[in-house]
Amino acid sequence: MKEIAINRLPVLTYRYLKTNDTKILFSAPQVSAAADFSDKTYVTVGAEFPENFEGASSETLAAALAGEKYTITIPSGMQAKLTIEIKLENQHADYAGAYHFLLQKGAKLELVWKLSGTEAAQGSYLASYYELEDAAELKISKLQADLAEATLYDQRFFKLGKAAKADVASAELGGKQVIVHSRGALNGDEAALTERTVYTGTGKQHLDLFYHIDHWGKKTVSLIDGKGALAGEAKKIFRSTLDFHRGCAGSEGEEGDYAIQLSPKAKNISLPLLLCTEDNVAGNHASSAGQVSEEDVYYLMSRGFSWEEARRIIVESLMRPIVDSLETSLQEETLEEIRRKLDAKGE
Template sequence: MEKEWIINELPAKTWNWLKMNESQVTAVTDAIPCIPQVGVETSDNSNGKLPEGVSFEKREIKKGIKTGMGAQISELGSQDMADTLRIEENVQIKSPVVISYQYDAEKNYFNRMQIIAEKDSEIEVIFIFSSDKNSSGTVIHQLLVDAKEGAKVKIYAAQLLGKNACALLDIGGACEKDTSVELLQMQLGAKDLYAGCQMELAGAHSTFRADIGYLADGNDRYDMNYVARHIGKKTESQMDANGILKGNAKKLFRGTIDFITGCAGAKGAESEDVLLIDEGVENQTIPLILCGEEDVEGSHGATIGRLDEQMLFYLASRGFDSEEAKRLVARARVDALCAKIPSEEIQKEIQMMLDAQ
């Protein structure tokens, strides 16, 4: 069964004639869950079991967390229970937890999970979404983050799906006082990608940082929506996107900093750097600041450029043809982000996927 959804809506409408305020997508609703592999990759925990103080089980869904893609995605599946990674109060996990989803070709999947980080806990979580190179089907994944007072959560996510797949990856989070949530996302697969994230900085001194990297090639279409909502006083956000567009790829990126009345002393910044490799690409970017509070600092911007002719000349003088030179420049950007993932095994998996393209 298929359904029409309106997703990735901007918090406030802008330039209606550009038709960038939201997106409409036709997606399946009769999807099945994918059973993830969950464990820890460390030399002192070779059996892969979760350490003491961390559990992965079905638990009641935290109500009221809004996500970047919108309410219609939240209507899928069970409204009561979800796979839950929970970190107990005052527990600090030094090694990252790895959650790996491996999808079969031509099937449709939906998973919802949540991370509950109790008071003063710390954890790093790595998500891997992968399938065979030529697999298709639809993957829908929604992640809810509930960060209690003083919690620190770092999330790394690598999307490595087949180039005929459709992916809808949705994130929502709520941050209490003195919390820190960091997100690093790498979007390297799928023909049609829809990604969204909304983080509510409700507690004073809570922070959110997002680093988003993407590589769109061929006839790929990437549609993204990231929102930082400043509610508490002296909250901080930083959202940076770094992307490469090749072939006839199309991309729309929305980045919003929303200062809610009462968030005095809040600071937010958002930027995007896009490299256009080929003439046939289409790039759309909306940096947006909404301000309901006077005592705030906000900045946004976008840098869009093409390959430097001097660099291409230099590489040509070293024996690289035009296509190889383009590949090297694009790969360098991806490698820089990949190096931030705290797992050599997963870094190798990403490198192998890029080598096979």
């Protein structure tokens, strides 16, 4: 194991706060599981990745690239659905894999990622590069649960052509250390990328979430939306950046991070950056953190709910819009997992 720095901010701030990046102990994957595809029509083994594909760190990206590699090409004008499931069972305690998705002009893909497994699992090292040509559309739903002792790296990069659209909805519910590194380049005019995440931090979970979207094309649209609850001694760091580059006139971007604090020992760090060199844009950030509102709890209890039920309803209501944007088959499972974690109070 060695100490590495991950998820470094694109522009730095004060060192004494120790939030410019996160230092973690890194170990390379040992025994690798295999991914399970629902359909291999468009899947080929092997993949190449551009040099500008940056992961959470060079070490974590290299670990993913050292595993199995696939290229998924959706031909121009085609529509496809694909589920990729990774199960980390006792005999396959790690996973390492890298994926290159190419959606040719006008292609559409609905992609579901499912990551689950037992407490014996050690880690998952995932890297995916999404290249969307003009007018291509990508919808990703991701559910990650269980894996109580695992470190989970999910590193993704989106390159969007003209009028291409990518919509990502993730439920980051499991794992001991959850590291997400998502970067998007809105190169084409009118390209759009949304990154929505729900999370529940319990026990000593560490969530390290990094999102960075570059606006290059005109009239591009971005959304980064994180909603979650923190219980026990969980720690969450939410680094998000919207970067409006000169020339991206007419672009709009929003980023938000809303966290409910359920424990006095939970730690919540948020760094929502707005970087701008173009005047004709609208960039907004809103974040809030706090307890479950006493008035809301009181109201629900006056309608017959117990304190626990009232609290759960309020937390769920915060997360529900993102849960509802997941692929239908994942929604109930995600809600059940959120309820299970909140009912356990995470302490």
